[in-house]
Amino acid sequence: MKTLILFSTRDGQTREIASFLASELKELGIDADTLNLNRTDVVEWHHYDRVVIGASIRYGHFHPAVDRFVKKHLAALQALPGAFFSVNLVARKPEKRTPQTNSYTRKFLLNSPWQPQSCAVFAGALRYPRYSWYDRFMIRLIMKMTGG
Template sequence: MQKVLLLHSSREGQTKKILHFIETQLGSSAQCEIKDIHQLPSADLTKYDRVLIGASIRYGHFNKKLYQFIEAHADQLKAAKAAFFSVNLTARKPGKDTPETSAYSRKFIEKSPWTPELHGVFAGALYYPRYKWFDRMMIRLIMHITGGETDTTKEVEYTDWQKVEEFSEQFARF
């Protein structure tokens, strides 16, 4: 049985939800551990057969703790069967939902000392009622500018679960 480490840098929980879905897709062939990068200053990645990092975007940026973790573990990530996916609302639009077409993915590759061989991009979710007032208003403004949902009473999930399932299959074969 494969040992798999599923790491997340999640703000509102959609990235973690995606990791749980991937864990389910891997099924009984994998013994998975899900951990929060923000709570994990160090890890021995050599104890795992596969590693997957999922990270969300907020206001155009990944959390700095993601980059700190990757810098601290770059050699282990390069040596491991390690993959990465990002979650952002821009990926709800066709043509902005692949590593090649996502500005966030391109910036990640430029900034990171690690280039994952397997890289996915998924649309996230809007959880307006759960946000603090400032975040709700800022995200509403961004969604207005980009032609998205602006009704702050709604929660909208844009994640394409079929795409996540396909990525899960690739990760399992990786």
């Protein structure tokens, strides 16, 4: 059994979650590879018997590469058992941590041609000192608007 864990990350948190998931699977005796789908065009699907995709939100949207990847590889994704996880700051609130209550994840699932069998939502990291002045300003604005 071998699992492919694809991730789309902007600040590295989704990569860290994907790596943690891979290490947990390996402890269970399940081989796992991680790939950054923003930088991956070719996937050797025949090596895998399941797939996980993780993606982060920035300013209300997943990276456009996520949608492109899903559309390009739809047949392969549909042929394997699949899971999806979303990483976003809205999930810092307990009532926004499920696929049903997290608007970003719900919207993705409603609009995506790929329908994974399993889905999860994780709170992202807020690495405030690393951000540009514009990003810090936008984060403050979003936090104020969302009551965070």
